Amino acid sequence: MAETNPELLTKSFELGYTYTRSTGPVIGHFLTELREGRIVGTRTSDGRVLVPAAEYDPVSAEALTEFVSVAEEGVVTTWSWVAEPISHHLLQKPFAFALVRLDGADVPMLHMVDAGEEGAMRTGMRVRVRWAAERRGSITDIACFEPA
Amino acid sequence: MRQAAERALEDAGCTWKDIDALILGKAPDMFEGVVMPELYLSDALGANGKPVLRVHTAGSVGGSTAVVAANYVQSGAFRRVLTVSFEKQSESNATWALSPRMPFVPHVNAGAGGFFAPYMRLYMERYGVPEHIGCLVAVKDRQNALKNPYAHLQIPDISLEMVMQSPMLWEPIRFLESCPSSDGACALVLADEEHASRSPNPPAWILGTSTRADGSMYAGKDNIHPASLIACAKDVYAKAGITDPRRQIDVAELYVPFSWYEPMYLETLGFCGEGEGWKLVESGATALGGDLPINASGGVLSSNPIGASGMLRFGEAALQVRGMAGQHQVEGARLALGHAFGGAHSYYAMWAVSADKP
Numbered sequence: 001m002a003e004t005n006p007e008l009l010t011k012s013f014e015l016g017y018t019y020t021r022s023t024g025p026v027i028g029h030f031l032t033e034l035r036e037g038r039i040v041g042t043r044t045s046d047g048r049v050l051v052p053a054a055e056y057d058p059v060s061a062e063a064l065t066e067f068v069s070v071a072e073e074g075v076v077t078t079w080s081w082v083a084e085p086i087s088h089h090l091l092q093k094p095f096a097f098a099l100v101r102l103d104g105a106d107v108p109m110l111h112m113v114d115a116g117e118e119g120a121m122r123t124g125m126r127v128r129v130r131w132a133a134e135r136r137g138s139i140t141d142i143a144c145f146e147p148a
Numbered sequence: 149m150r151q152a153a154e155r156a157l158e159d160a161g162c163t164w165k166d167i168d169a170l171i172l173g174k175a176p177d178m179f180e181g182v183v184m185p186e187l188y189l190s191d192a193l194g195a196n197g198k199p200v201l202r203v204h205t206a207g208s209v210g211g212s213t214a215v216v217a218a219n220y221v222q223s224g225a226f227r228r229v230l231t232v233s234f235e236k237q238s239e240s241n242a243t244w245a246l247s248p249r250m251p252f253v254p255h256v257n258a259g260a261g262g263f264f265a266p267y268m269r270l271y272m273e274r275y276g277v278p279e280h281i282g283c284l285v286a287v288k289d290r291q292n293a294l295k296n297p298y299a300h301l302q303i304p305d306i307s308l309e310m311v312m313q314s315p316m317l318w319e320p321i322r323f324l325e326s327c328p329s330s331d332g333a334c335a336l337v338l339a340d341e342e343h344a345s346r347s348p349n350p351p352a353w354i355l356g357t358s359t360r361a362d363g364s365m366y367a368g369k370d371n372i373h374p375a376s377l378i379a380c381a382k383d384v385y386a387k388a389g390i391t392d393p394r395r396q397i398d399v400a401e402l403y404v405p406f407s408w409y410e411p412m413y414l415e416t417l418g419f420c421g422e423g424e425g426w427k428l429v430e431s432g433a434t435a436l437g438g439d440l441p442i443n444a445s446g447g448v449l450s451s452n453p454i455g456a457s458g459m460l461r462f463g464e465a466a467l468q469v470r471g472m473a474g475q476h477q478v479e480g481a482r483l484a485l486g487h488a489f490g491g492a493h494s495y496y497a498m499w500a501v502s503a504d505k506p
Contacts, residue, residue, distance in 0.1 A: 009252070061191065
């Protein structure tokens with residue numbers, strides 16, 4: 001076989017498509033309630049309240065239809081400090097991603113806590129919703145949580 | 149998906165608790181832009197804590213998903229399996245996600261039909277087939293769809309003239325010779341002999357299943373009668389004891405997204421000799437009242453939620469031998485064939501089902 005010394009070519013490229021998303025009646029209700037400044041969950045067959053609202057029971061698989069209002073305050077169950085936010089982060093200052101269990105809910109939801117500094121964060125701390133200035137029917141209608 | 153799954157459970161006399169595993173299929177994630185949708189859907193499909201397996205074979209995936217589910221039951225690993233497939237094309241970008249832009253080669257910008265169109269001409273020229281044959285298939289499938297309330301595309305005044313005058317989409321494929329883009333799901337419950345025997349409605353007995361795959365492009369590949377489909381058919385016929393498909397099979401649901409696939413498949417699947425498929429179409433044999441009804445449901449030409457399209461063929465074949473196909477029931481159907489195809493003549497899946505327990 002003849003000796004060859006091929007030049008290996010490399011090109012980067014971007015691939016992107018446009019898509020659409022629509023919500024069903026449960027997630028749609030959760031989001032439109034957020035737009036009104038209210039937080040609701042759904043009640044499961046074993047009596048737990050899930051926030052954000054879930055469409056189907058995670059144990060029995062039955063459709064969940066009972067909405068339950070929960071508080072704007074809750075407790076941090078675990079967290080991760082983001083010391084140097086990048087441009088894509090929603091808070092342009094150091095913050096924590098945290099699981100927050102709202103009073104009246106039985107499971108935590110993922111959101112952000114603006115506590116100023118890492119030393120102010122601890123598991124079990126009380127936090128309260130900071131609403132967005134303009135609410136549009138999105139999980140970011142909750143701008144973040146702050147220490148209560 | 150939820151509706152399809154609930155109806156399948158009800159039909160099988162099952163609840164979510166009775167299901168041992170979920171086997172799910174859909175087209176590639178890039179179609180809807182949701183990565184691992186099977187996990188996102190686990191609550192809705194009662195799958196938390198159960199085995200969940202995702203099958204990936206492009207457009208044939210509904211068929212191969214049913215095959216995988218059937219094979220698990222045959223193996224004894226699971227006794228009752230829920231198998232579900234779906235697509236939501238209204239929120240997706242399927243045509244272009246099929247043919248992504250890549251470096252080093254220009255983008256053909258042809259979409260699915262554009263890839264297949266030259267092979268339609270090849271078929272017509274190789275066997276001297278009149279141009280209206282594809283239109284006859286389109287009229288027949290669209291008439292059948294009018295008898296199937298689940299068929300997405302219903303064109304009450306469909307006629308040969310309407311099909312022939314519809315715009316040329318990917319020459320020589322006309323608009324009305326092409327499948328629609330639609331949203332939908334299909335769900336089946338597959339059970340072992342004991343549970344199937346106790347089911348409230350008559351079961352379809354699976355006589356044989358098979359899948360095969362072929363490279364998209366390789367030198368010498370015959371895109372009219374692909375080697376993978378010939379092998380797939382041979383395998384499923386051997387398992388099902390089918391030696392004379394034309395005589396033995398009462399009805400077949402074939403994956404025909406463009407009308408010309410019907411005559412091509414009739415040949416590849418051994419219903420007739422090479423170059424003879426179009427004559428079967430022209431004779432009316434494949435119409436609902438013919439001796440070999442093909443796509444009595446209206447087929448992919450009438451409903452195309454891509455991931456589900458293959459499983460719909462398998463499920464419709466089962467409905468026929470169960471005597472539960474409603475207005476598009478083929479009277480006395482005892483043995484039926486379901487068939488799915490995906491990729492660039494790349495993936496094939498088939499099963500043969502019977503009213504009679506083997």
